[in-house]
Amino acid sequence: MALLEWKAEFSVGNASLDHEHQLMIQQINALYEQLRDPVDSAIVEVVLGDIHASISAHFALEERLMRTAHYVEYEQHKEDHEDLLDQIHDLINSFYRDPEGGRKQLKLQLSDWFGHHFATFDARLHRQLG
């Protein structure tokens, strides 16, 4: 079973953001599939790099849309994006240092890492961005 599953109720009412959220769920699920033992660190490193790139681009788009809409929770939301980027950096670095330990850490934290922000900050964007 997939780690994360997209549901219609996750829609924030903006087609580009919904599309990117779906792609990120797919990428995170694909990474989770790769976290088997023994881990193929070359593949996981590539997938982690791709996820980091998609997430950074996604946060930039989401922040731009929030600014355009004068969204009241912009500052807090952006701060949480920055925390998430720091956390993914840490996860990537741990994986480089120690693939087996990093694999276990990713397996435990991957779902919460994205899922929590998505279910709270992003869910509150619903119908706020026009």
Ligand SMILES: [Fe+2]
């Ligand atoms: Fe967000």
Ligand SMILES: [Fe+2]
């Ligand atoms: Fe988002």
